[in-house]
Every structure is written in structure tokens, then in C-alpha cells.
Amino acid sequence: MFSNRITQLFGIEYPIIQAGMIWASGWKLAAAVSNAGGLGVIGAGSMYPDVLQDHIRKCRAATGKPFAVNLPLLYPDLERHIAIIIEEKVPVVITSAGNPKTWTAHFKQHGIKVVHVVSSSKFALKSQEAGCDAVVAEGFEAGGHNGREETTTLVLVPAVAGAVEIPVIAAGGIATGRQMLATLVLGAEGVQMGSRFVASEEASAHPSFKAAVIGAAEGDTRLSLKALTPVRLLRNRFAEAVQEAEARGADKNELAQLLGRARAKKGMYEGDLEEGELEIGQVSALLSDILPAARIVENVWQEFSAALQNPLQKE
Template sequence: MKTKITELFNIDYPIIQAGMVWVSGWKLASAVSNCGGLGLIGSGSMKPDLLREHIRKCKAATINPFGVNIPLLRGDAEELVKVTIEEGVKIVFTSAGHPKKFAREFKENGVKLIHVVPNVKYGLKAQEAGCDAVVGEGVEAGGHNGADQITTFALIPQLVDALEIPVIAAGGIADGRGIVAALALGADGVQIGTRFAATVESSAHDNYKRKILEAKDNDTVLAFKKIGLVRMIKNDFAMRAIKAEEECWDEEKLKDLLGSKRERAGIFEGDEIEGELEAGQGVGLINDIPSVNELMGRLLNEYHSTLKRINSINLS
């Protein structure tokens, strides 16, 4: 599988594991990279010293390329960038902010910069800022989403038509059929989150992984539309958030409800009731917790069997 993305990152397959908070540590990232994809360390739940530790452990666990995801709206984003550069990481995915702030610094240090965007407008801004590629993330994705709520199927071909740099598709992709669909829409690669969250090497709590397995197609909701969309699995906390919005709570009260440790409580500590269980709409396709090696093999088999089925269709 050779695409612009495999060439950009020097990897075998255009499959990127999303840099998810409390999920994507060095064990998951190195496992994905060892299988020919691109693993990402999710720095959004790490202090700078912990990020440094994970980078060094990842280097010791794989000789293949891996990257770091940095949410730019974090107060210590500059420190996370500094650590990433100091440790010699050459691939960085950024999100939740404008990549231009650190683009020059990354380029001067030979870092390939990729930014996550929810629409064409921000895709063009990322291209102008000097990004090497963008991740077009549809509203199907778990976690924080764009206010426009554009779906992956609609977003990707529009980004491909508008941009000159490669596009990576994300949001709702959980199997090989999704990979084929994304490439058919013009993407040069895919970024997969929730499916990798439910693997052996994921650092998430077993309760969180089990909730992913139990979830069906309609078991995620979008909440906190006033203060930043979040897609998560339905639980008591999620439904209280929905009710609060229906009652027109103001932004300050909604921020108080969300708090600062909901993600950690749900994903890392396993609080099924009051935690924020971020997950994408692809949860209905997930029914086991394989190793990364098993999952990567399955994704590739599904990819090839889907192509075979499509090629067998007689359109004449």
C-alpha cells in the first residue's frame, strides 16, 4: 500500500493511530509502528517530563517512525513542543489551535507537521501555515469535534479538491472497509482512534474498553455544543450534560459541569458513570480487544477482501 502518506512518513501502510488522551502511550504507539503503521503518543494527558519518558521508551521499543500529538490550546503546549524537538521526534500532529505558532520551529528542526482540521477553511489555513498534510476529522470521531459537524464522507473529498497537500481521513473508521472508503474519497491515509483504544496495548482502563465493546451504533452523543463539542458514550454524566444544554445553561455553568478531570476519570480510571467516555460512532463495529498485531493484520485482510469484492462488481 503505497500512498503520499506512506512516502511522507516512511511507513508500510497508510494507517495512523490517533494520539488519544489517556490511551496513546508508548506501548500502543510502538506496537502500531512495529506493525508498519504510524503510532502517535498522545501528549494531551501528559506533563512535559512524562512525555519525555514516553518518547524515550517508544524509541527503545521500535526502530520505526512514530510521532507525537500535541493539542495547541494546552497551557504548556510550548513546553511539550520543546520536549518533542529535544528528543528528536520528526513527526508531530497538532490539534485544537493554529499550527502557524510553532510551524517555523518545527520546520527548522526537520519535523513533519500535520494538523487536524474539521472543515475546508481550516485546511487551507493549515496548508498556508506550512503543514505537510492535514487530518480531516468528521463529526463521527470520538472526543472533541468541530462546531460545523461535517461528516467524514462529506468532508474528505472537499478537502482533497481544495488542498495541494495530502489528506488523512478520520472519524468513524474502524475496519478495513472504512480504509477503502477513505482512499476512494481521495484520502492518502486514515487515522483510527476508538478501534485502537480497545486493544491490549492501549493504556485505557478495562472498564472503558468494555464500555466500547458494549456500545451499539446509537450509543454515543454530542454534548457541550456551547463550549466545544465532545462525542462520548452515553452514561449518567453524558445525559446530564445533554439535559443541561436543553435547559440553556450558560457557558460558565457548563464548564463547571465538565470540570477538568472527566476524561481521566472515564478513560484512565474507569469511572463508567461520572467519567467522560470519549468514543466515535464506529463503536458498533468493535466487539473484541485484540493485540495491535492482530488488529493490524485484520485491517489489512479486510482492506484486501473489500477491494476484491468491489472489483468483482459488474457495472456494465
């Protein structure tokens, strides 16, 4: 039986956390991952408060195991989301895109464990000072919204692990058990995987988007919209339009107008593969199948365990 500070903190069997991706991480995926022994996460960033509450209740009905909510701190109706999380007694909150000091103490007063997503040692230290129970060190390879520092996971994880005393969860470019082992060697005590779980049967993403993810090749993603909020996108007509605008020096207003509203929903949830925003990580180039979430957890753990016994043996 594997045990470390992350499995003990969350009360889970494996130190595998499913990322809270917008338009992909509903209650079905979260419950499936938690039931398989990892930590399932509901992605609140694409949910209205009443929708979030419904997903939390359905997740609790589908699993008796711990689960989490990912909460971007820049969400417009943030206080309503927070009230629902507390009301529903969600055991773990993973915060991102904001200052952890603002709400961490409030959550902890209600017995909720708090993890914050960081892209640098500086922000990891701020998270520790704010009272967070752990941090997710998310490298440049990650999909979705990304850090401006553009530090890769291979560099970020040991830097953060060396800077803080609280447990570190590695994220960005992780989809296999061997990659998981590599990050634990570097000082992490768990992994958060997003792209691998987008390509799962339970993910709420559109089937066309899932197919595009497993069909992606090396170089098919690019970090874009740095003048607004950096985000890694799969190459399509919209991403090319953004790249062209950035190349000619478009300002924030022009980029915001190009992005418009509901662009991510159009791409990832509705399946518009040309005009939609398709957020996904570099590791999509290593994905070739859409599997049940439980199989993903099982495969990653089996590969991790085998690699731990013989790390130099090729797959």
C-alpha cells in the first residue's frame, strides 16, 4: 500500500489528481477518478453557481470517496461559488489564478483542505505563507491557462520542492506512470493530470475535441494570448488568427475582441474545431486512445510501479 503526505492529506489510495479542466471536468469524471483511488476534481471555472452545486451533489451521490473542486479565483461570481463549496462541505479546494491569501484561511476555518496552483517558487512560498496544505507546481507544458514565467515542469518541480515545506504536486506534461515517477524523483509527492483525463470516456468535453486531442502531434499546441492570460491552445483556425494578431503587435483590446465570449465553450464543449478555443497540453502528442477514467488511473499506477522497480527498462 503506497502512502505519502499527499495520499494522507486527501485520504486517497494513489497520489494521482485529475485536473479541473473547464468544459471537461464534471461530476461523472470526478466521481470515476475518486472511485478508482485518485482525487477527482470538478472544474468550477465553466459553471454557474447552481450548476456547480448540482455537480457537487451528483458527485457525492456517485462516490463515497474524497473529491475536490477547482476554483479559479478570478471567477466573476466567486463568493457564491465559495458559499456553495462551504455549504456542500466539499473536502478539498484547488484554487488557481489569484492570490491564495484572500480565501485560504476562510476555507480552512470550515475544515476544507486548500491547494493552490503555482508557476514559480515565489508564488509557492506565498501559498505556504497563506496556509495552503499543498501546492500544484504547473509547468509550461500544461494545457489551459499557464504561467507567464514559461518554466518547464522539469525545472519548476525541484525548484518549488526545494523552496517549500508543504507537499508539492507536479503538473504539466504528465500522462504516464514513468513521467509520474520522474516528477517524484524531482521532489513532488503526487501528480495532477489534465490532458490525459480529457481523453477519457467520462470527460464532458465534446467527442470531436477528444478525437482532436488524441490525434495531435508534437508542435500542435502553442502558448498564446500572453498579453491577456497565457493559454496553451491546439492549433486551429482561431489559434492561427491569434498568432497572426500577436505577430503584428495587436494590443490587449484587439486580442480580447478576437477572443470574444464563450470561445472555449464553442470549441471544447460544442465541438467547433476551427473557431473554438481548444485548450490542451503538450502531452496530447503522447495520447492515442480514449479510455475509462478508472483504466487511466490503473494504467498510470501500474506503469509507475513497474518503473519504480526497474527505472532503466524501456516501455
